[in-house]
Amino acid sequence: MSHKIKVGDNYEYEFSFTQEDVEAFARLSGDNNPVHLDPEFASKTIFKQPIIHGFLSASVFSKVLGTDFPGHGCIYLKQSMDFLRPMYVNLKYKAKFTVEEINEARHQAIIKTIVLDLEKCKTTISGSATVMHKERL
Numbered sequence: 001m002s003h004k005i006k007v008g009d010n011y012e013y014e015f016s017f018t019q020e021d022v023e024a025f026a027r028l029s030g031d032n033n034p035v036h037l038d039p040e041f042a043s044k045t046i047f048k049q050p051i052i053h054g055f056l057s058a059s060v061f062s063k064v065l066g067t068d069f070p071g072h073g074c075i076y077l078k079q080s081m082d083f084l085r086p087m088y089v090n091l092k093y094k095a096k097f098t099v100e101e102i103n104e105a106r107h108q109a110i111i112k113t114i115v116l117d118l119e120k121c122k123t124t125i126s127g128s129a130t131v132m133h134k135e136r137l
Helices: 019-029 039-043 054-067
Strands: 010-015 075-083 093-103 108-117 122-132
Touching: 010 054, 019 054, 054 075, 054 093, 054 108, 054 122, 075 108, 093 122
Parallel strands: none
Antiparallel strands: 010 093, 075 122, 093 108, 108 122
């Protein structure tokens, strides 16, 4: 993409995570909470099975904003997030991005960021990102 983005522009990205991804994130982050890694422990929780780390789930926002929309050169300034529902390995999700505001003088935008569980059609993460991009905003 080389054109400037405008209010109302949107982007979607489908993804999923494996248990191997969860284990790698646990090693990198140091978050080895058994709710993510131990099926026996997780079976006794309200989730009944291991769940994906919230920040691994939300890492899709960084991937898309930095590589696809607005893309290379994007600087992440702020992210708010509400984790609304658990996410599980090997399920399909869709991240959706919608440009809500642009400050052309500062080359900044506020972009709505959500993740949808494609099987249940329910929002799992809802938030907003503030980004800067010299060429695209």
